[in-house]
Amino acid sequence: MYRIIKQIIKTGIKTEASPQPDEAMRVIPQRLQQQILEVFGRALTIRHVDAGSCNGCELEIHAINNAYYNINGLGIKFVASPRHADLLLVTGPVSRHMEVALKRTYDAMPEPKLVVAVGDCGCNGGIFSPENSLGGESYASCGKIANVIPVDVAIPGCPPTPVALMQGILAATSVCKKSEET
Numbered sequence: 001m002y003r004i005i006k007q008i009i010k011t012g013i014k015t016e017a018s019p020q021p022d023e024a025m026r027v028i029p030q031r032l033q034q035q036i037l038e039v040f041g042r043a044l045t046i047r048h049v050d051a052g053s054c055n056g057c058e059l060e061i062h063a064i065n066n067a068y069y070n071i072n073g074l075g076i077k078f079v080a081s082p083r084h085a086d087l088l089l090v091t092g093p094v095s096r097h098m099e100v101a102l103k104r105t106y107d108a109m110p111e112p113k114l115v116v117a118v119g120d121c122g123c124n125g126g127i128f129s130p131e132n133s134l135g136g137e138s139y140a141s142c143g144k145i146a147n148v149i150p151v152d153v154a155i156p157g158c159p160p161t162p163v164a165l166m167q168g169i170l171a172a173t174s175v176c177k178k179s180e181e182t
Contacts, residue, residue, distance in 0.1 A: 033075045036173060043075045044173060047085035047109070051102050051145065053092025056159035057119040061089065063162040071166060082108040087172055090149075093121045094142040106149045114172045116153045117145040118165065123154040 036044045048061060064071045065078070079085050082105045094102055106113065120126035125143045137143040145151055155168035 032170065036075045043077050044087060044169075045077050045079045045085050046087045046089050046169070047079055047082045047105065048089045048091070049098075049102055049105055051090055051092045051098045051122070051148075052095035052141065053119065053121060057091040057122075060159045060162050060165055061091070061118070064165055069162050069166065071169075074166075076169065082106075083110065085109055086112070087114040087116060087169065088149075089116050089118060089169070090145045091118045091122055093125055094145055094148045096140055096142060099142050099148055102145075102148055114153075115145070115149055115151045116155060116168055116172050117151045118155050118168070119160060120156055120158045123156050126158060 048058075050058060063069060082088070086109075088106060088109060090102065106115070117123050122145045125137070125141075137147070142148050146154075153168050153172045155164055157164055160168070
């Protein structure tokens with residue numbers, strides 16, 4: 001033990017200097033918050049629906065809520081009711097049992113309705129759609145989300161990274177902004 005302490009004292013602190021703050025990184029969250037406020041007049045609210053996924057995408061969605069990605073700091077919040085939601089985040093291929101629930105959730109949302117399909121399964125049927133299949137459709141699955149409700153943005157990946165999820169959500173807000181301008 002004495003030898004280890006002696007080595008620590010002899011070696012000293014061997015770390016590099018801490019990085020200086022980048023002012024450009026402070027502007028980006030402010031700009032995003034401003035864009036969200038311009039489009040929605042308040043925080044962007046998201047309702048997440050698992051339509052039959054393997055939960056891989058859900059793990060990445062939980063990651064964007066952690067302190068590292070801090071999606072709440074950008075003015076984006078998850079809500080429990082579709083009546084309070086601006087954006088519907090749907091994961092997985094739509095199972096036949098979830099078809100009606102997904103349609104009802106979509107119908108309960110106020111205008112403007114934004115839908116983001118997450119993961120390969122939600123975008124094109126994923127592993128459930130081999131090349132000779134009909135987009136993941138079978139006796140148990142309706143296939144991709146666009147087969148059941150209209151989709152504004154698709155985020156491919158199995159599962160997509162938290163950064164890709166955040167980019168897709170922000171792309172959906174720009175889709176809404178463009179539709180309001182026309």
